[in-house]
Each structure stands twice: as structure tokens, then as C-alpha cells.
Amino acid sequence: MPILRFLVRRLFQGAIIVFLVSALIFTLLRIVPGDPVRLMAGGMAPEALIEQIATEMGLRDPIYEQFGRYVGGVLQGDLGQSFVRPANGAAVGGASFDDSTRSERAKVLDLIAQTAPKTIQLALLAMVFALIIAVPIGVWGGLNPGRLPDRLALYLSSLLVSLPNFWLGIVLALLLSVKLNLLPAIGYKGFAYTILPAFVLALEIAPFIIRNLSVSVAGVMGQNFIDIARVRGLTRNQIVFRHAMKNSAVPLLNLLGVQFSMLLGGVLVIEFIFDYPGLGLLTINAVMQRDFPLIQGIAVVTAAAFVLINIVVDLLATTIDPRLDY
Amino acid sequence: MSLDMVRNEVLLSVRDLSVAAEEGGGALRPILDRISFDLAPRQILSVIGESGSGKTVLARTIANWLSAPLRVTGGEVLFRGRDLLADPIHARSLAGREIAYVGGNPAGALDPTMTVGAQLVEKLRAVRPEITPAEAKDKAIRLLSAVRIPAAARRFHEYPFQYSGGMMQRAMIVDALISDPALLIADNITQPLDVTVAAQILKLMRELNAEFSTAILFICSSLPVACDASDEVMVLHQGRVVERQAPAALVTRPEHGYTRALIAELPTLWQGGPEGRDERQRRDQRAIMSVNGVSKAYETRGKSGKALVQAVRDVTFDVFPGDNFGIVGESGCGKSSLMRLLTGLERPDGGTILFEGENVGAASPARLRELRRKFQLVLQDPYGSLPPQSAIGAILEEPLKIHRIGTPAERRERARAVMSEVGLPADIYESLPTGLSAGQRQRLNVARAMILEPRLLIMDETLSALDQTEQGKLLDLFERLQAQHGFTYIFISHDMTMVRQVCSRIAVMYLGETVEVAPNERLFFEPGHPYTRALLSAAPTLEPRRYRPEDCLLDGEPPSPIDLPPGCAFASRCPSVTARCRAENPALRTRGGQALAACFLVPDPSVTFDEPMEKSDV
Numbered sequence: 001m002p003i004l005r006f007l008v009r010r011l012f013q014g015a016i017i018v019f020l021v022s023a024l025i026f027t028l029l030r031i032v033p034g035d036p037v038r039l040m041a042g043g044m045a046p047e048a049l050i051e052q053i054a055t056e057m058g059l060r061d062p063i064y065e066q067f068g069r070y071v072g073g074v075l076q077g078d079l080g081q082s083f084v085r086p087a088n089g090a091a092v093g094g095a096s097f098d099d100s101t102r103s104e105r106a107k108v109l110d111l112i113a114q115t116a117p118k119t120i121q122l123a124l125l126a127m128v129f130a131l132i133i134a135v136p137i138g139v140w141g142g143l144n145p146g147r148l149p150d151r152l153a154l155y156l157s158s159l160l161v162s163l164p165n166f167w168l169g170i171v172l173a174l175l176l177s178v179k180l181n182l183l184p185a186i187g188y189k190g191f192a193y194t195i196l197p198a199f200v201l202a203l204e205i206a207p208f209i210i211r212n213l214s215v216s217v218a219g220v221m222g223q224n225f226i227d228i229a230r231v232r233g234l235t236r237n238q239i240v241f242r243h244a245m246k247n248s249a250v251p252l253l254n255l256l257g258v259q260f261s262m263l264l265g266g267v268l269v270i271e272f273i274f275d276y277p278g279l280g281l282l283t284i285n286a287v288m289q290r291d292f293p294l295i296q297g298i299a300v301v302t303a304a305a306f307v308l309i310n311i312v313v314d315l316l317a318t319t320i321d322p323r324l325d326y
Numbered sequence: 327m328s329l330d331m332v333r334n335e336v337l338l339s340v341r342d343l344s345v346a347a348e349e350g351g352g353a354l355r356p357i358l359d360r361i362s363f364d365l366a367p368r369q370i371l372s373v374i375g376e377s378g379s380g381k382t383v384l385a386r387t388i389a390n391w392l393s394a395p396l397r398v399t400g401g402e403v404l405f406r407g408r409d410l411l412a413d414p415i416h417a418r419s420l421a422g423r424e425i426a427y428v429g430g431n432p433a434g435a436l437d438p439t440m441t442v443g444a445q446l447v448e449k450l451r452a453v454r455p456e457i458t459p460a461e462a463k464d465k466a467i468r469l470l471s472a473v474r475i476p477a478a479a480r481r482f483h484e485y486p487f488q489y490s491g492g493m494m495q496r497a498m499i500v501d502a503l504i505s506d507p508a509l510l511i512a513d514n515i516t517q518p519l520d521v522t523v524a525a526q527i528l529k530l531m532r533e534l535n536a537e538f539s540t541a542i543l544f545i546c547s548s549l550p551v552a553c554d555a556s557d558e559v560m561v562l563h564q565g566r567v568v569e570r571q572a573p574a575a576l577v578t579r580p581e582h583g584y585t586r587a588l589i590a591e592l593p594t595l596w597q598g599g600p601e602g603r604d605e606r607q608r609r610d611q612r613a614i615m616s617v618n619g620v621s622k623a624y625e626t627r628g629k630s631g632k633a634l635v636q637a638v639r640d641v642t643f644d645v646f647p648g649d650n651f652g653i654v655g656e657s658g659c660g661k662s663s664l665m666r667l668l669t670g671l672e673r674p675d676g677g678t679i680l681f682e683g684e685n686v687g688a689a690s691p692a693r694l695r696e697l698r699r700k701f702q703l704v705l706q707d708p709y710g711s712l713p714p715q716s717a718i719g720a721i722l723e724e725p726l727k728i729h730r731i732g733t734p735a736e737r738r739e740r741a742r743a744v745m746s747e748v749g750l751p752a753d754i755y756e757s758l759p760t761g762l763s764a765g766q767r768q769r770l771n772v773a774r775a776m777i778l779e780p781r782l783l784i785m786d787e788t789l790s791a792l793d794q795t796e797q798g799k800l801l802d803l804f805e806r807l808q809a810q811h812g813f814t815y816i817f818i819s820h821d822m823t824m825v826r827q828v829c830s831r832i833a834v835m836y837l838g839e840t841v842e843v844a845p846n847e848r849l850f851f852e853p854g855h856p857y858t859r860a861l862l863s864a865a866p867t868l869e870p871r872r873y874r875p876e877d878c879l880l881d882g883e884p885p886s887p888i889d890l891p892p893g894c895a896f897a898s899r900c901p902s903v904t905a906r907c908r909a910e911n912p913a914l915r916t917r918g919g920q921a922l923a924a925c926f927l928v929p930d931p932s933v934t935f936d937e938p939m940e941k942s943d944v
Contacts, residue, residue, distance in 0.1 A: 224434035231391050232501060233422020233453035242448070243437045321439045322485045 007311070014307030021303040022074070022296060026067050029292050036083050036290035074300065079108035080293035082286075108297035111282060116301070119271075119278035122194050122201070123263035127256065129202030134209035141210065142217025142248070143240065153214050157207030169200045169273045186275050197274045201267060205259050212255045216248040223247075250317050250324070257313035264309075265302040336404075337541050338365040338388070338509055343401035345383055345392070354399065357383050359565040361401070367508065370535055370542040372552035372573075375562035376793070381545045384562070385513040388543065389427040390417040405509070423453035426502035426540075430514030432494035435501075436486045442497050443467075443482030450504045462504075469500040472537075473530055474881045490883060491657075492523035496530070503538055513545045520656035520820065522899075525864035525875045528555050549588055550866035553577060561585050577868050591794050593823040595867050600847040612683070613644035614782055614814050615668070615701075620677035620687075621838075622663055626888070633888045637663035639838040640677070642914060645782070645816060645831075648808075652829030652846075653818045654861070658887065660838035661818045665786045668816070669703050670694045681782070699729055702775035706787035708767035712759045718745075718770060719755040725778050740777060747810075748773040748803060765796035769803070776807065786818045801828055822865040826850055831920075834858050837887055837895040840914065844921035854923030857896045877901060894925075902927060 037054045038045070054060050058069065073080055085106040141153030176196060177185040183196045220226060221244055229239045264279070271280035279298060286294035318324045343361040346354040358380045365371050375381050386392055388403055390410060402409045405425065410417040421427075429435060436445050446466040450457055457465075463482070470478035473496040481489075489497060495515060502510055512531065516524035528551070535542055546552040552559050553573035561569040561582065568582040580586045622638040638660045645651040655661050666672045668679060670686045679686040681697060689697060705711040712721060722741035726732055732740065742752055748769040759767060768788060775783055785804075789797045801824075807813055819825055825832055825846075832849050834842040834857065842855040853859050856878070863873035882899045885891055891898070893908040900907065906926055914922045 224429075224431060225437050228427070228429060228435050229437075231389050231421055231427045232449050233505070234449060235452060238448065238452060243440075246439050247437065323438055323487050 003315075006315075010307075010311045010314070014304070014311070017307055018300060018303045019071075022071070022300050023067060025296055025299045026070060027063060029295060030063050030066070034290050036292055039290050040083050070296065077109070079112070079297035079300065081105045081107055082111060082294045083291045084289045085111065085291065085294070108293050111294060112279070112297055112301055115277055115279050115282045118188065118194075118276065119264060119267075119280065121191075122198055122267070122271075122276065122278055123260055125194050125198035126201035126205065126263060127260060129199055130205040130209055130259075133202060134206040135213065138210040138213025139217050139240075139245065139248075141214035143221060143244075145214075145218040145221075150214060150218075153210050157210045160203055161207040163203070165200055165204050166269050166273055168203060169197070169270055172196060172200060173274070188275075188277050193274075193276070197267075197270050197276050201263065201270055205263075208255060208259065209252065212252055213248060216251045217244055220244045220247040246320065250321050253313055253317055253320070257309050261302075261306040261309050264305050335366055336364045337367045337369075337406065338543070339402075339404040339407075340364075340388070341402045341404065343384075343387065343403060344399045345380070345387055345396055346399045348395040348397060356399075357396065357565055358387070361562075361565075361567055363560060363567060363570065365509070365541050365543060367541050368535065368539045369558070370532070370544055370556040372544045372546055372556035372559040373562055374546055374549055374552040374559055377547060379562045380565040381547070381562055382513055385427070385511050385543065385545045388509075389425060389511050390414070390421055391427070421453075422449060422507075423505050424507050425509045425511065426505065426507035427511045427513065428495075428498050428502045428515050430517045432491060432498050432515075432518070435494070435498050438486055441483050441485055442489065443484075446470075446482075446497075446501055446504055449501055453505045465504060466500065469504055470497070472534070473497075473500055474526075475500075476883065492519055492527065493883065495519060495523075495527055499527075499531070499534070503534060503540065506538065507540060510540045510542045511545070512542055514547065515544075516551055517547065521822070521864040521866065522656060522860055522879055524551070525879065526881060529875065531555065548866050549592065550868050553868060554866075561588075589868065591798075592868060593794075593827055594869055595823060595826050595850055595862070595865060596872055597869055600851050611647060613680070614647045614649075614682060615645040615816070616678075616680040617641055617643050617645075617668070618678050618680070620664070620667060620674045620679055622667055622672065622674050624663075635887050636838055636890060637887065638667060638674070640913075641833075641835070641838070641840045642677075643833045643840060643843050645814060647781075647814050648812065649814050649831055650808075650829045651814070651816045652825040652832040653816065653835060654820060654822060654825050654832060655835035656820055656861075656884075658837075658884070659835040660887075661820075661835055662786060663838075664835070665703070665784060665818055668784060669701065670698065695729075699778045700780050701782040701784065702778060702780040703784045703786065704768070704771045704775050704788045706790060708764045708771065708791050711771055712767060714758065714760060716758070717756050718750075718759055718762075721759065721770065722774055722777055725774060729778065731778075744773045744777045747776075747807070763796075764791050765800065768792065768800060772800075772803070772807075776811070776813070779811065780813070782814045782816065784816045784818070787820070788817075789824060790819065790821060797824065804828070822861060823867065834861065837884060837890070839895065839924065841896065841925070842921075842923040843914065844917075844923070845919070848919060848921045854917050854921060854928055855896075855925045856900045856902055856927070858923075860899070 035050070035054075037050050037057070037059065041050055041053060051060075058066055070080065082105050137153050137156065141150040144150050173185040173196060176182045184193050185196050187193065226239055226244060229243060230236075267278070268280045268284055270276070271278045272284055275281070279302070282294070283298050285291075286298065341362050343358055344356065345358040346356045349355055361384060363371070373381050373384060383392070383396060387398060388410075392398065398411055401411075403411050405420065408416060410420070436442060440448075443463065443466055447459060447462040450462045450465065451459065467478050467482050470481060475481050475493055475496055481493075486494060499515075516527055519527060531542065531544075532555070534540065542556075544552065544555050546555070553576065556573065558570060559573050559576050560567055561576075561584065563582070563584045569576070569580065569585050571579075571581070576585065577589060580589055620638060620641045621636070623634045623636045626633050626635055641660075641664060643651070653661055653664065667674050667687070670689065674687045677687070681701060684697065686694070686697060716724075719738065719741050722744060723737045726737045726740065731737070742755065745752060745755065750766060750769055750773065754762075759770060762770065768791075771788070772783075789800055792800065804815065805828075808815065817825065817829055829846055831843070831845050833840045834849070834855065836857045842849065842853065842858050844854065849858060850862065851872070853862060859873045860875075860879040863871060863875045863878040878901060880899045880901055885895060885898055891908065892911070893906075894900070894903075894911055897903045897907045904926065912924045912926050914924045915928050916922055917928050
């Protein structure tokens with residue numbers, strides 16, 4: 001089965017990528033200044049206690065030993081425990097050194113499992129919005145290269161691409177939730193809370209899709225088989241919707257794969273602005289708290305997601321265009 | 327062809343059709359000038375003319391496929407009495423249904439992401455919605471078998487990229503005929519195909535014409551092909567019809583000066599008979615290049631896993647100093663792979679390539695660079711083979727720089743000398759190659775190759791991008807340079823008429839093997855391999871043929887170089903095939919007179935290819 005061989009090969013390559021990413025993140029985290037134990041134990045903790053805790057946690061061992069332990073855990077599905085977050089809820093950066101809850105710190109895997117679905121939901125909705133906005137404009141532009149629709153598409157995408165997303169997020173939140181009271185904006189209490197951040201993200205992605213589509217549709221429309229299809233007696237609709245769109249789908253698919261991976265990897269700014277409890281917000285907090293295991297865990301999971309999405313994209317591309325090889 | 331039939335019944339009638347190209351400032355450049363002709367049902371009419379004569383514009387005007395800047399400036403195109411030009415909606419409704427078009431580029435004619443079958447069904451149902459998908463599928467498969475696509479029911483589900491060029495052209499003919507059109511416009515349909523495949527397609531087209539009673543407008547740039555294909559030939563020259571006659575009459579009694587010139591210009595294969603030039607061969611010196619048992623396979627990775635493409639298999643020949651050695655064969659036969667091996671661009675998997683006694687295949691990279699001074703390569707594509715950003719002088723001096731020859735002033739002088747030798751004007755030394763014609767570009771390529779004063783020049787399809795006249799001029803140039811510098815040439819070509827004109831000794835390749843090596847006249851008048859006969863039978867010429875395609879070539883596709891049969895590779899298309907051919911691959915055997923052929927039909931299977939020099943004829 002060539003498809004099995006393809007999957008095995010790609011998963012193996014993916015595992016190497018994830019390993020390299022985690023090794024890099026692991027090393028960097030331990031090289032950069034800032035002692036997580038000091039943050040955990042609080043500024044008032046005596047130096048001896050810090051050293052004691054650090055030694056207990058193995059943070060004074062050589063980096064490769066720490067990494068070996070970590071990888072061993074990851075292979076068994078254990079991403080470790082958060083340095084700072086207790087299992088029962090709210091984050092407690094800089095708690096006192098004799099905090100009794102420290103013994104039941106949250107598992108990284110649980111933290112990610114709680115937030116990842118929210119981010120996936122946000123990413124998917126953003127993708128849907130982006131496609132709804134971009135596909136008609138992009139195809140329209142591609143069918144009329146150099147003419148008004150093409151130029152409109154270009155101007156629109158230039159405009160969208162130059163809007164800063166934090167500004168757009170704030171303006172839209174102000175307009176749609178505060179003034180018009182149409183949509184909730186801050187926090188998460190239900191699906192409606194996803195719509196506004198997703199829309200902002202969609203406006204950010206749309207220009208890329210528009211440009212990609214109009215260029216590839218224009219390219220396909222210039223090809224011989226489209227030219228000749230009319231002489232063969234096919235109708236304009238058949239030519240555009242069955243042939244031109246299908247042939248433009250492969251480059252679009254590749255773009256969507258990359259964009260979706262980036263959305264999953266955490267939309268830091270947007271989640272932060274809307275206080276949306278996804279991976280992005282988790283990442284920001286983890287970084288601010290020097291929560292090494294959590295940062296590592298997020299990196300490993302997003303790297304794995306990246307690898308998987310790319311495999312799916314390549315599989316889909318070969319079903320659309322059979323000339324492509326696995 | 328009776329005249330009354332034409333009078334009584336006219337399918338297509340073109341009256342005073344003029345088409346012009348709009349140029350800047352509203353100026354009109356005429357392309358077609360008051361063209362008038364009639365086409366009867368079931369008739370095949372060839373339209374012939376050189377490039378730029380307006381053939382394709384004529385085809386496209388009738389197919390309702392003109393696009394800016396072209397525009398009809400007058401006249402009518404009456405199809406069954408209704409003017410298509412005055413009624414574009416009616417014309418549009420006929421496209422693909424009553425008027426079908428097949429173009430010269432089958433490779434890009436179908437959507438690469440859909441199966442051929444699905445697209446045939448889609449087309450038929452687009453022009454005849456009353457047909458059900460199942461009926462359409464049946465009809466498509468029936469027609470695919472009618473055009474001799476093997477295993478049509480399976481091929482129906484394959485994608486365009488899985489079809490060879492010849493099969494794709496057949497599929498496009500099916501695509502055109504599937505709606506039972508009254509008129510088929512065939513625009514240069516044989517041009518991209520190999521001669522043997524083109525011969526099969528032409529034969530097929532005539533059969534289909536009889537079977538489906540479709541009238542055919544056959545657009546073509548080769549007079550022999552046009553004459554072969556049709557009931558009548560119409561000659562187009564500078565946008566006007568200059569002559570229309572039946573093929574036999576046209577060839578024997580051309581009325582217009584242009585037609586006469588066209589016929590006179592055609593090179594011939596057999597006319598005049600053997601001149602005895604093979605006798606002049608000198609074989610008592612050391613070979614300049616000796617190729618022995620060379621093979622090369624490339625690995626490809628497809629959906630079905632890894633596969634070996636056996637591009638070159640056991641090629642053996644010697645090239646002697648002063649020879650014009652020809653290597654002929656159709657596309658995919660391994661000519662270009664062999665060229666890469668001969669020039670040391672790649673190393674063979676097996677066998678030896680000796681250049682003046684030194685093994686090119688095993689030489690170190692540094693030694694190879696040294697050796698390349700003595701053998702140089704001239705490529706096919708006059709556009710892609712020259713760096714567009716370098717001045718002509720710089721292009722010529724580069725080889726000298728690479729080999730660290732001379733001072734800048736000396737190099738400059740040498741470049742100018744070579745330019746004048748190949749007939750390039752001296753004042754273009756500083757300009758870019760952008761403005762050069764294809765012929766001039768090939769001269770520049772030759773100049774670049776000979777500036778190092780090599781002993782051997784390898785010409786890989788050097789002339790195939792040029793028209794007849796320009797080819798003739800360059801061949802004269804090659805001859806002159808050979809006389810002056812004592813070059814030895816290896817011509818790699820698919821063009822039998824060119825090879826006949828210039829080569830002294832010729833190797834014929836089929837699917838990576840040399841199936842025959844023989845002196846020129848021996849090869850053309852007494853070929854030893856059935857494939858050579860098939861090639862000769864399909865070569866476009868107006869002469870009475872020594873070999874007829876019907877006798878020399880069976881229907882069928884060449885086998886894939888990935889999945890070669892155990893026996894002779896030509897067995898699937900060979901009319902004289904025996905059981906032994908399918909089981910065992912014949913090696914080259916001597917036929918005497920320095921001729922070798924790899925066929926069991928060659929009588930004396932005494933020894934292998936190492937023929938003694940003084941062996942007499944059988």
C-alpha cells in the first residue's frame with residue numbers, strides 16, 4: 001500500500017520535527033535568564049529553599065539529563081506538570097513559598113486539553129469566514145485579470161492586510177458589542193463569544209486567500225484545456241466551476257494548511273484582546289510565569305498539529321490532482 | 327471525386343473571408359485575405375501553408391474561436407447555409423456538437439485533474455443533454471476502442487497524464503467525434519507526434535472519415551502529410567488561397583509558383599537511387615568515439631512504488647574521424663539520455679564510452695572538463711540554451727574563460743573570428759541574444775561550441791526547431807566548417823530526411839537500444855531491422871514509397887520503458903514477429919558491409935557485433 005508507506009514516512013519525519021522543536025525549546029528555555037523557581041516560590045523565599053526546590057525538581061541537573069527525562073515522559077504521554085498552575089483552577093503566579101496547593105499542580109496535558117478545543121473552534125470558524133469572504137472575490141478577480149474586479153480584489157486585500165489586527169479587534173469590539181450590543185466580546189461563555197474574534201482573524205487571513213486564488217484562477221484560465229473547453233462545447237459555468245476552480249484548489253489548499261496551522265499555534269494577540277481562553281492565552285500566561293513544562297507542552301502539541309495538518313493537506317491535494325505524488 | 331457531388335451538396339461554404347489583426351493605433355494587418363472555398367460532406371480537404379500563412383486563423387475562425395486582436399473584417403462562413411459570423415449564438419450552439427475541433431497540442435487539451443472518460447462524458451452531455459450518463463459512457467468506451475486505444479474500458483478511468491502523446495491525440499479525436507459532428511477541424515494534429523504514431527493517426531482518421539461520414543478540414547504544414555491525408559489540397563500563401571487540387575495533380579502539375587517552390591524545396595529520401603557514397607567510408611583508423619554496451623537506468627518513484635526507467639540499454643557503435651554519425655529514433659527512445667552519457671553529463675551504469683581511447687564514463691571531473699574541450703554539444707532549443715542577460719560576445723568568450731585560454735584581447739578576437747565563420751554580423755558583438763532569430767541563435771550556439779576548436783561536435787536535434795530553408799543553410803555551414811576544421815559530427819535527430827542528407831553512418835534507436843547501425847545508403851535502401859523499415863515508411867515524403875506503412879507497422883503502442891517485455895522491444899508493433907522474438911531479445915549481428923542489425927531475421931547469426939574490418943558483403 002503506497003498510502004501506508006506514505007503515512008509511515010511522513011509520520012516518522014514528523015516525529016523528528018517534533019523532537020527537534022522540543023529540544024530547541026527546551027534548551028532555549030533553560031538558557032534564557034529568569035529562574036522559574038524564584039517565580040514559583042515568591043520573591044521572599046530564602047535562597048537556600050530555592051536551591052532545595054530546584055534540586056528536588058531536577059532543575060540543577062545538566063540540560064541533557066533534564067531533556068532525557070522530559071522526552072521519556074512525553075513518550076509515555078506525560079507532558080509533565082505545570083510549575084505554577086494548581087490543578088483546581090486559577091493561575092497563581094508568584095504565590096507564597098509555603099503554598100500547600102503546589103503539590104497538586106495541574107497536568108500540562110489537561111491544561112492543553114481544556115483550551116485546545118476552544119482554539120480549534122476559533123480557527124475553524126475563522127477559516128469558514130475567511131473562505132466566505134475571499135473565495136468569491138478571489139475567483140471573480142481571477143476571471144477578469146487586469147480588469148476592474150481584479151484591481152478591486154487587489155485594493156481590498158492591500159487594505160485588509162495593512163489593518164493591524166489588535167486595532168481592528170478593539171474597534172469591532174467597541175462597535176459591535178459595546179455600541180450595537182450585537183455580539184459578546186470578552187471572555188467565553190458560549191459559542192457566540194467565538195464569532196467576533198473569528199471574524200477579526202478572518203479579515204486578517206482573507207487577503208492571502210484572495211491573492212492566492214485570483215493568481216491561480218487567472219493562471220488556470222489561461223491554460224490550453226480551458227481555452228479549448230469552449231470549442232469542445234462546454235458551457236461557461238462548467239468551465240469555471242468544474243475545471244478552473246478544481247485546478248486552482250491545490251495551491252489554495254496548501255495556503256489554507258499553513259494558515260490553519262498558524263491559527264492553531266495560538267493567535268496570541270486576538271485571544272489576549274478578547275480574553276479568549278484558548279491556547280494563545282495559555283501560551284502568553286505560561287511565558288509570563290516562566291512555566292517551562294507548559295511552554296514545552298504547547299510547543300510539542302502545536303508542532304505535532306502542524307505536522308498532521310500538512311500530512312492531511314498533502315493527502316487531499318493528491319486526491320484533487322492525481323499527478324501529485326505522495 | 328465527382329464535381330457534381332460538390333455542387334449538389336455543400337456542408338461548409340466560406341465566402342470572401344477576411345481576418346485582420348488589430349495593431350496599435352487602430353491599424354489593421356490582414357491575416358486572411360478574401361478566402362473562399364466549399365467543403366462537401368464526407369470530404370477531406372487539406373489546407374497547407376508555411377507558418378504565418380493564416381492556416382490556424384482560418385481553422386479558428388470556422389470553429390468560432392477568434393480572440394483579440396484578431397477580428398473578421400469581411401465575408402461569410404456558411405454552415406449548412408447559415409452564416410456563423412452573423413449569428414454568434416447559433417455558432418456557439420454548434421461548437422463541439424456539429425463542428426468539432428482537434429488541436430495540435432493534445433498534452434494540455436484536457437483537465438489534468440479529471441479522468442479522460444469523465445471529460446468525454448461531460449463533453450457529450452454538455453452538447454447533447456438528452457443522452458444519459460450511462461449511454462455516454464458506453465459510447466465513449468466504444469469510440470476509444472474504435473481509435474485503437476488498448477483496454478479502452480480501463481483506460482476510460484485513467485487520467486490524461488497516464489496517456490502517451492499518441493494516445494492522447496486519439497482521445498481528443500474521440501472527444502471531437504463523440505457528438506457525431508458533421509465537420510471536424512483537425513488543426514496540425516500530427517505535428518507533435520512521432521512519425522510512426524502520426525502515420526497511425528492519419529490512417530485512423532481516414533477510416534473514421536469513411537465510418538462516421540464526417541467532413542474533415544485538415545490543417546497541416548507538411549506537404550507530404552497533407553497529400554497523404556486528403557482528397558484535395560488547398561495551398562494557402564500569405565493569407566490567400568493560391569491553389570486547390572487533388573494531391574496527385576498538385577504534386578505533378580503545381581500551378582502556382584509558391585507550390586512549385588514548396589515541392590522543389592522538399593528533401594528526398596530515395597530519389598536518384600544509391601549514389602554509392604557508402605563506398606567512401608574509411609574504417610582503417612582508430613574510432614574517435616567508441617561506445618560499447620552502454621546502459622543507463624533512471625529511478626522514478628510513482629504511486630506504485632519505485633520503478634526503473636531503462637532509458638539506454640546496451641548501445642554500441644563507433645564513430646570514426648570525419649564521420650557524420652547520425653542517431654535517429656522517436657521520442658522516448660533514449661536519444662537524449664544517450665547524449666547526456668556521451669558528453670559526460672551523466673555516468674553510464676554499464677559499458678564504456680571511449681573518446682580517443684579515454685573512458686569518458688570513468689574520467690575524473692577535472693579530466694572530464696579537459697576532455698570537453700575536444701567534444702562539444704549543441705542543443706535543440708534555440709531559446710532556452712542561451713543566457714538572455716549576457717551579451718553575444720560574452721557568451722562566446724565564456725568557454726575560453728572557463729578553460730583559461732588567452733588574454734581578454736585574444737579572446738575577443740577569437741570570438742569575432744568565430745562569429746564571422748558562422749555568418750553572424752560583427753556588429754552584434756555587444757548586443758543581447760534577445761533579437762536573434764531561431765536560425766541565428768543556432769549559429770551562435772554552434773559558434774560557442776566550436777570556439778574551443780573541438781574535434782567532435784554533438785548536435786542534439788540542433789535543426790529541428792528551424793524551418794526547411796534555414797535548416798538547409800545551417801547544413802551548408804556545418805559542411806563548410808567540417809571541411810575547414812576537420813570536425814566529426816554526431817547528429818541526434820528524429821528527422822529521417824535530414825539524416826539522409828548529411829549523415830554517413832546512422833544508428834537507429836528504439837526504446838534505449840541500437841537496433842540497427844549501417845552506412846547511409848545501406849540503411850535507406852536495404853534496412854536490416856523492421857523498425858527502420860517502419861520509420862522509413864512513415865517518413866513524410868512525396869516520393870513513391872519504397873516501404874508502405876500498411877506493410878511495415880502494426881497498430882499498437884510502444885511498450886513502456888519501465889515495464890519492458892522479455893523479448894524484442896519492437897515485437898508488439900512488428901509485422902514479421904515470431905514466437906522467438908517475444909521470448910528472446912536479439913543482439914546486434916553483422917550483415918556485412920559495416921552494417922549491423924538486432925533482428926532474428928538477419929540471416930547469418932555467425933558472430934556478434936565485433937565485425938572484422940575487411941569482411942565482404944553477404
